[in-house]
Amino acid sequence: MASAGRQVRRLAAQLRPNLKIPAAQHAKRQWGSAQRAASSSTPRAALSRPSPLPLCCAAVALGIAALLTLQLTTADAARLDVAFLADKDAQKKREAGVSDDSPMRLRMEKFIKEQQLLIVKELEAVDGKRFRRDEWTRKNGGGGITCVLQDGNVFEKAGVGVSVVYGTLPKPAIQKMRADHKTLDPDVESLDFFAAGLSMVLHPKNPMAPTVHLNYRYFETANPDGSSQAWWFGGGSDLTPSYLFDEDAIHFHKTLKEACDSHDKTYYPRFKKWCDKYFYNKHRGECRGVGGIFFDDLDESERDQENTFAFIQDCLKSFIPGYLPILEKRKDMPFTVKEKEWQQIRRGKYVEFNLVHDRGTAFGLNTPGSRVESILMSLPLTASWKYMHEPEPRSREQRLVHVLRDPKEWV
Template sequence: MASSLLSTPSQTLAPAPAAARLRAARPAQVLFPRRSRALRVRASVAIEKETPESEPPPTFLREDGQGAGSGSVRERFESMIRRVQGEVCAALEEADGSGARFVEDVWSRPGGGGGISRVLQDGRVFEKAGVNVSVVYGVMPPDAYRAAKGEAGKNGAAEKPGPVPFFAAGISSVLHPKNPFAPTLHFNYRYFETDAPKDAPGAPRSWWFGGGTDLTPSYVIEEDVKHFHSVQKQACDKFDPSFYPKFKKWCDDYFYIKHRNERRGLGGIFFDDLNNYDQEMLLGFATACADSVLPAYLPIIERRKDTPFNEDHKAWQQLRRGRYVEFNLVYDRGTTFGLKTGGRIESILVSLPLTARWEYDHKPEEGTEEWKLLDACMNPKEWL
């Protein structure tokens, strides 16, 4: 996900990296046991083109009786991400302080669902800030579903169920400030459901949550990184003391630029395919995480947005932006999958910085501030 602005079902469909998985067998995992299967699914979920809309609708949910009713998790998750989108955008406009406003693009898909992309570009504080929500309906092909069914077959489900409807909703955001001492932030929270195929009433339905928030500074300012991680930990600890250590490590594992042997940044939390807890508890957890974005990030922006800097600081920030591009285009599941399945390109790629830089064989001198950042990206630390 990373850059993944969940404008397509792809972001949620893509398989999690094996090393980053917590459990041995879960619906989402069984769905994509091998890359070849993921590829087959990919080909089948290439989605309808979006239509621009003039106004955001009250809801993107369909009235199809599949859990869309009042009080359903789908409904409450959509409300939550739309509320958070509004709050984050308002707070960022205020922090930017230039009068620059988020530009909104609303889109829908003929089969139901749609999204709201909001982008603020070239503000005083923010170079580029995208905050997107989307609600997507799709259909999984039967062979992917059969692979997923596994145990379900024992429940007497039909031998060859039809296509499996799925639902995915999420908020995704990347915020790139101008000042080299003000870090980039990414967050993404998403909820996923599959329905039983209509011709296989005994087959299982499933759901899961995914998401995370992570910080990508160009310079290590310990006070900021500690503040950021401690707010993440507070959100986690309210639900389960094992969450922060587990999701902190998952984040370090996920945002890994293998060809550089570097993480993209200094981490945060990341989780995927989470369904082995009470559903209400996890909805509350995802909500608490999304609500932690502003308290985790805004104080850092306020402290760093006017820090004096020189050309060398800016050039180093631009090199790190290049790494951000490398991660998002080469490794990020949501981005790569979204590009290949025909998601809304401008929403997916709003995660890329306004500007980036690649110098041949650039190596910061040992002991410099640039070297310290690189070292922390190569050797993830415990910040708390």
């Protein structure tokens, strides 16, 4: 936590000059109660979250509140609304809990936190070691829980993270995001948003056991007045073996297909193709792995919010039955030094995809105040790059590369 705390303080120092909060809006914002709420759930919050109070007092003392109000840019106003929304949500949770009538923001947050607990428990049972758990908060509201099991018995590195963000997107992030979501106005300087998601990457030690990735997220953008502007769900899950067992790929895809089919028969074929296209290491001319499903922009133009949330829930719940049986089968298989080396080379390509092509990683690294260690927990513990490494002709390694260059239909 030492580095995260430092990072938050550094960021706070950078942002401080923009925090021009007029006295009139300050009262309405109920900072005190929000801070108590955050502190009660996360003891570290009070330490790492800079209090805006001295700044406001200083402004009032100087008698420049009115001037500051005039000086507020749209971006400043938007940033304040996001903090306001975070406070309102915290208050709702505190006073009434979260039910089916709560805003989707709170329902999604509750669901992914429950799932995180459940998944972490299952993975600990498989590995025998415990996850480290870091709870962190964001300056403008929100925060997350990052759970990492490193150098375990089964996992080289396993990260299961939940993050809840009330934030403001800078222009470059909006533009990157537009690739998935064409309705966003590319010309605005900044955009308020809410995002809640569960992200997971598991890198097992045994080269016969595949790496798996999962991410499900809910997004809302806000109008300058703070009201909800647009919402959408996105996510998916994909499997990245170093050694390909067809039966594993088939089982993984089958489980996802069942989750999809119970909601819409068109989902699996569409999202399977989308996954192959998205998790593509363009500069290598190969897919990252054997795919799974990927989608974004699931909004009201596709289906109503309630049904889409139900779909997301089923997808996420299908993870344990989709992956654990594969892991159980492979985690104790014998392997050679050469096979471990091949795994390390495949890990290198994984790093390349995540750092060069993944829009999620780019979005995270471009979001001011993001927690870098939580974003990059997806990177493997170790990776290797050998110049001009080529698998032997007709080897198992070669067969994997063939499939990565020409994705198969598994179910």
